[in-house]
Amino acid sequence: MSAQVEVVLAERGVDVAFEVADGETVALLGPNGAGKSTTLSVLGGLLRPDAGRVVLDGEELTGPGRWVAPHARRTALLAQDPLLFPHLSVLENVAFGPRSRGSGRRDARATAEHWLAEVDAADLAERRPTQLSGGQAQRVAVARALAAEPRLLLLDEPMAALDVAVAPALRTLLRRVLAERTTVIVTHHVLDALLLADRVVVLDGGRVVEQGTTADVLSRPRSAFAARFAGLNLVAGTATPDGVRRPDGLVLHGTPGDPPPVAGAAAVAVFRPSAVAVHREPPGGSPRNALPVVVSELEPLGDLVRVRAGELAADVTVASVTELGLAPGASVTFVVKTTEVDVYARPFEHR
Amino acid sequence: MSAQVEVVLAERGVDVAFEVADGETVALLGPNGAGKSTTLSVLGGLLRPDAGRVVLDGEELTGPGRWVAPHARRTALLAQDPLLFPHLSVLENVAFGPRSRGSGRRDARATAEHWLAEVDAADLAERRPTQLSGGQAQRVAVARALAAEPRLLLLDEPMAALDVAVAPALRTLLRRVLAERTTVIVTHHVLDALLLADRVVVLDGGRVVEQGTTADVLSRPRSAFAARFAGLNLVAGTATPDGVRRPDGLVLHGTPGDPPPVAGAAAVAVFRPSAVAVHREPPGGSPRNALPVVVSELEPLGDLVRVRAGELAADVTVASVTELGLAPGASVTFVVKTTEVDVYARPFEHR
């Protein structure tokens, strides 16, 4: 089931268009309020856009003068709020989709039991939703969406509220299930995008600012949000023959990536925090990039410490932190080798 | 404001007791349904326990024959569901706490504006809650709880639904704010616990299974959940003179930690995934620990790959993965040096 999506909703400042190929899982990324949930609602037929169209496998579901009711779309939406039916038991909640699609009572029950077991909630089957904890409710909601066996599955932050033990298991389950399904998934976690999505679409301020295969976007992000999301540093500016010039004049030297930037056009320089060395004084001589910054935050990161300075980050050892006397407010220089910096043309402008 | 907490709620299988020192931030950790939210509800006076007591700064709030109404407790609870008042604007929502505590209209407004700015939601002030995205609502709910200026602040997953750009900022804010406040916070993210909490209390199945300073618990966990949460490997069994014997008979050799285990008593062996080497065949000779396992999952982890085998994990390079032909289902041996394994006595039994 391939899908074409175009959504214009003036009131929410959303104007988005993208495609989903047959069997593909697309992750919608973006800051809070970017329009991710809005887009899913339009896909599911719960919101009528001002303009645009939704075409699923050639069939127009939403469009000028065309409107297919939600129940007739064979999409299933797991919304951000679990919204389990309070008057039905957990099992009946999960069986609701199969029943509605015409399954017999016994079949629906079997399907529901299967999916409940999959999300590790089989023992909750007879409870009422009010008797569930937040994470338990979230899991049941996931089971309910999966049990509906839709043509297009829409998942809005399915992993929110899950504990560290359940989250990997559910991720594994989703990975298995989504492999065969056409899915659009919203997430704020890089691991979910990496493991579940074939492609990502990055929204910001209601516009698509970047899209591509997951590996491409997360390793070579061209938008500030995607870089942040991937845990990479990103410096935006205009392309010079061998690097990127920031608006403040500072030039970051790097190696041109694909597509190669055209000098003078918008471009971004991307590098990993682990490639950044931290110095108290700007080092002289060698052809390296030196960025004067003020430390804003220190975050433990396993065996390392992530030193944040505004939008930029450097990963250093605990020993270096003590040695350099790093603390929020300290003025230091971030140094990165030219070979570690990739420079890309910026295809999308953040309008 | 110090707090003593004892909660017994038979219906939910919860029986929990812990203390919070003056100005301290305690993180409640535990799997879904462990009783975290339940405990917060009892602290906030929204739930009356079957037995137990809540004492805040010497004043009994809940106890046999004693009941202080929620509004008179000066606690503020940010629940798992934002539940913004739908009939009030965002600003009025945040000003609700100050107004209720007797502030004038103007003062309350100023306080509300301050906290809205702190959570980066100043531009949402005039909206209705129904016009917010999930993450925006969550931020406003955080501002509302903080604006109430409680003696004891209760936060249930305050960082859920936040995007990667806002989450660090809010974490920084909370860190600053919580430094002066007595707080109990529930979280499923290790970073929140590490950065915000002085101490952690780990719940599982309605019981306290472990507690201690954040550094202690996360570096030397004694419960399976805490180990998982900290990203560490944990093997439970009975103590031998120089290690831990698993129920299946396999012995893991290690160095005794503090408190040292008594031979024959319950003990745990803990080691980092990065200390684990992966071999296709069990290596002979040297005095190392070798655990035969079946790979269940591979997860990218920055430059490394985390190889999961059931409860255990090993971090290896991408090159090794290719070289060893690792894939889910492969039988391999996890090898870890004795010096990397810490053995602790297990103070709490998972009842």
Add this chain to the structure above:
Amino acid sequence: MSRARHVGLPRWLFGPALLAGAFVVLPVASMTTRIALGDFWSLVTSRAARSALVLSLETSSASTALCLLLGVPLATVLARGEGRWLGPLRSLVLLPLVLPPVVGGIALLSTFGRQGLLGGELEALGIRIAFTSVAVVLAQTFVSLPFLVISLEGALRTAGERYDVVAASLGARPTTVLRRVTLPLVLPGLASGAVLAFARSLGEFGATITFAGSLEGTTRTLPLLIYNLRVTDADAAVAMSLVLVAVAVLVIGLVRPRGAL
């Protein structure tokens, strides 16, 4: 659940609440002090009383059923439907509430009566409504319908559409949504509405006597009997009213589901 949330009510609230309770209960109680218990039993068990009681229960049940049959769709359309014509319709549904019941009876006569709007058609079909028990049911339905519709519509609005939307997105067609989600969720409101309609039907007098007349066994319901008795024997009327009240409280107490109303 006994350990439910405890927000607590303002203390002063109990003052006016008690006053309100007293204002309703006191008159009924003080009325009872007027009658002698001796006559009470013979009165209440008389043939006329029994036949009126049975008729009242039968017709009220029938009219409640009819109210549900007509009112549930109407309330749903009013609460969930779209269209400019819904506003006026909503006001019009209130008509039977304001109309003095006797005038309501006249209105029914001018529609279903022999010379009424539909009278000719009905006559041709051999259907005679006036002076029959059917007329009683119609009169009761006419005055009771707004109660059901308004209670239910209010409940539907308060409940909102969130769960309906979820159900639809899981593939439930509108009828399924209505049957399995919308209505179960507003069960308390539906029950309140049905109880209100039943109570109003049980007490109905004006429209009934105007449209259906008053004949023992056929159209003389309990309120009509009470009115009959009032002229000659006020105490007897009061005694019968108490029977009416007792029956209502009993039926309502038995029928209403937990937590509803």
Add this chain to the structure above:
Amino acid sequence: MSRARHVGLPRWLFGPALLAGAFVVLPVASMTTRIALGDFWSLVTSRAARSALVLSLETSSASTALCLLLGVPLATVLARGEGRWLGPLRSLVLLPLVLPPVVGGIALLSTFGRQGLLGGELEALGIRIAFTSVAVVLAQTFVSLPFLVISLEGALRTAGERYDVVAASLGARPTTVLRRVTLPLVLPGLASGAVLAFARSLGEFGATITFAGSLEGTTRTLPLLIYNLRVTDADAAVAMSLVLVAVAVLVIGLVRPRGAL
């Protein structure tokens, strides 16, 4: 918002909904065809009509206010309070609904009348209630109170206590919770209830004539005037009923807040 969610209603629902609408509207419409428009204006603008209309509006407004004053606390206690005595109280509040209004009037007389329960005390205080405009208001309040209480209680139950709990945990004392959270959230239900109470008061006849009598300018409200006219001039009675209906629809249309009811 025009782009609201569209779940869609089952098509067949419109059948019975339409039937229900017709069942209410048709009789009233067919009644109107009976009266000549010429007499209508002179009738409607007569002194008696105007004085009755003014009295009706005044007393109905007063009784709606009284219903709110007494009914809001009672409904809140019934919906949120705890205690075994609430069940019976809830049933008792329905009494005025089942009681034929005339009997309600008798009950009021036996409490507030000269020979009533409180008659002596009131007399001693120099207060005479029966057969004054105050009696009209009391009679209307007695019959209308259940409407407000039941609608509001239903709305309170449907809305639930979640937001009350949040407010309390933010430090709001019970009175503040009630004023700033509970009641604003059930505004649609409260408005429905008030409108129902007003409509019922406006149409009230039986209890009024029994407890307050029928004296022009003092106690003869529009329904009582209609009753009077019916003896001498049936068409005039119908014409006045239409005035009553028009007034009710108008007032309700103007008063009711958006989306409410």
Add this chain to the structure above:
Amino acid sequence: SDDSSGEDGKDRERTLTVFAAASLTKTFEELERQFEDAHPDVDVKLSFGGSSDLAAQIAEGAEADVFASADTATMDTLVAAQLTVGEPAEFATNTLMIAVPPGNPAGIEQLADLTKKAVRLVLCQPEVPCGRAALQVADVAALELTPVSEEESVSGVLTKVENGEADAGLVYVTDVAAAGDDLEGVDFPEAADVVNHYPIVAVQDAEHAELARQWIDLVLGKGQQVLRKAGFGAPTS
């Protein structure tokens, strides 16, 4: 009842409150005009209703100056309760008549026609004066009347006949006269045997005993003409 009155009543210092049976509505309204013309400072207030309802209201303390009843039985209860001043005086009589819809579709010509199976007859319930009178007439004529409905008041009977819902009803002559073109009346001889007497009396505690007396005088004197025109019979005693 001195606190409020119609706009016309603003400059009238005294109020006379008259409680009268519903069947007297038209005639007493005419007499009100006459009385107020004669007494410019007096505002007459009329309250109509079922005789027994009005009597009950007076017993409960309603402030009436004069009470005019449609039957003697009701009046007797008031007298027995010592709420009246002096002896009630009879001021009118009334007899029954068969009321039929315009055109008399069922072709009723005499009392016996009412017993025909096809005729839908409505009566007042036996508990009220017109119902009692109907039973007496039936007794006199030795007929058994089987109504399809026993109405609570005359107006109930009138409504059903006017609407054509019923083919005939037994009501008072004056009611048929008042209904104008909406009804037709059919006389029958047996009616003369059952006469309804209308007594009037001043009520104790009357605020305006003098005015009350003047009203009663008007009804017994000049007012007789108005009553006669409306179809009432002359008093028998």
